[in-house]
Amino acid sequence: MKKTAEKTFSTGEFAKLLEVNKDTLLYYDKIDLFKPAGTFDNGYRYYTFDQFDQFVAIQSLRAVELPIKELKTYFDAPNIQSLQQLAMEQQEKVAREVLKLQDIQFFLEQTVALTKEMKEISIGEVLIKPLAAEPVVYSEEKMDWSISMEDLYEQSTTFFKKLGVKSTAAYGIVYSKEDFSKEETERESYLFCRLDDPSAKIKPAGDYAIIYHQGPYDELSQTFATLLTYLEKEQLELDGDIYEEYLLHSIVAKEEKDYITKVSAKVKRLA
Template identity: 35%
Template sequence: MELVYSQEVLLKMERRNTKTFTTGEFATYVGVKKDTLFYYDKINLFKPAGKLLNGYRYYTYDQLKAFSTLHTLRKLGLSIEELKEYISSEDKYKLVQMAKQQTVTVEKEIGKLLQIQRFFQQILSTEEELKHINVGEVYVQQMEKKHIHLSTTSLNTGMNTVEEWSDQYKRFAEQLSLQIPVPIGSLLTNDTLIQERFERVDALFSYSESETEHSRPEGLYAIYYHKGPYSNIESSYRYVTNFIKSEGYSIVGHAYEEYVYDLLRTNNEEEYLTKISIQVKRH
């Protein structure tokens, strides 16, 4: 006599032979929310092993590795569409192709994170530096060589207005492929300083952690912190250059402007703080 079992009985018999999970149990085991499993089922990305007559889903141990692979790829940044394509593909090299694509994406993300890290490190180091200076005083000190990125502005033309500076800033940021704001300073050449054309800027620069074509040379620098609007900075340059002459130094390099406190820190121009560093040597 042949025995006939209902689907539910068969599933129960199967469940006794194979360890199964409810949706909640499986979600807890793999470390996701139940809603994630429901969503994956709905979009046909990852479906349960089966359903009982009451409609409840169940999952098996055999599915753990498949889900782990899927979830790992998801956490690595693959989109739902890419995952569907991967699952449905019969190409055994598909994962290798995806790895190549994702490597490029990850490298870009690492670059962005490094920019963010340098941005905040610069804020912290500058704040520490300010604890040891008096605004309005000129300091002469040895500074180490630092690699810089330099804008392509013509040194003959220069930037004499806020509009020219802003336009060059935009182009320079694009040249650097910046994904976040980073400190960008202004450079006045040695010739500009000697001619006392303090109203102009010759180029823009940004410090670099890696070796570049340009650098701020190692040497002695006269350092001054200009407080107040940029429109008043000419008077600070005259004060510093007069100090350099009176103390027996001569200007032998460029001036580097770094914007310590700017619009990012305060809306009050009277609180702006600009660090001016001019390379000098003693007679």
């Protein structure tokens, strides 16, 4: 038996002292990351209090998800320079994870908001609703509807990648009020995304006319006509851009006939 004047702890006792699972100590021993102080004649491992700080140091780096392999290499010859390098590399990894989680959070927040909204809508009916100001990003290039669907998809994908947005929970097509008064084939349109971004413009607060369309894209013209007829009847006029927003189309419906599109535009009373 190895002689020691120090107080010794069994594996279970040391695990309790450190507030970890006993299996953690056994695993660290197996991979040669943190070994017991010694072994009694009966084969049982023992630890000493002097090892407490060393284990805490290992757990500190494990807490920031440093890989076991890198931990073993570092603790072979721990030093300030190596620790700084490890911390900087892990900091970059964490930053990427934070961005990933922010994107997930953005998608889920939009999805919750939109699903709540979709439960309360009336298809084909116009309502006037006050909306707060919000940031909106427009694409730099206008949509070219003469190109193939594959090219249109590529155009929209490029726009979202540039913004770092992987979800499609808050996007659509936007028209200026001047272009909206033109024939459908002559209108200029741009992609937009509701997103707080340095390149965003502020969509102004005010009263908005809102109408929900259910069905294919090529039937939207009738919904636009319904909106304009309503505005004329109520002596209202367009006072800003027109937004054609796609509400979780393929996520909540298998067929295009069940897709729901939200059309909204800032309005004001005729002078």
